[in-house]
Amino acid sequence: MTFLSRGTIEQWVEEFRSSRRLSATTVFVMRQDGAAGANTGLVGVQLTHPSVTLYMEPESPSSETWLVTFEPREMVAVLDAASVARLSAELATTSEL
Template sequence: MPFRSQDTLQEWLDEFHALGYPVTGTLKVLPQDGEDGSNTGLVAVSLHNASTVTYIQPESQGSHRWVVTLEPREDAVVLDAAGLHGLASELSIASVLCSFLQAKSQSVSG
């Protein structure tokens, strides 16, 4: 799948950054070995207001639907009002990025 290559995902992530969304955490492409040994990737989202492992990738191989995965945590996240507002903003940006990646992959696939 061409829209899963690390290079393509990095180009799209650079394009997303250029749009000027206020990203507080870190967004980066991580390598992921494809089932057939292909050069695939996923987008990791490091949240500033919570240390939850979060990443964005297609729902399944061959799917054009992208999803955000938030890994389970051992400890509770305790935030004051400002911290919760910051986390909500970060999750909103992750949602926008997920939609952006889905639209980009659909445009490549036709």
């Protein structure tokens, strides 16, 4: 994999969003200034069960491995079985992305 510009990532996310019929607020591109002022981006995902934001980025500019970072939560999340199933579905979609 080569370096992906923010424009390339935005196009890629839009194609995924369109093919999966996701809402515009579920998956988004966050601005990130790369090395030497490169125009890069992070892929952000807003989970709803529980509400948490995560972001994805390549491990390195030449890596095919993407890393997922979960932003910290202020409160502990306690979920029933149905909510765990919804979280599982959201994470499965995120992994497909």
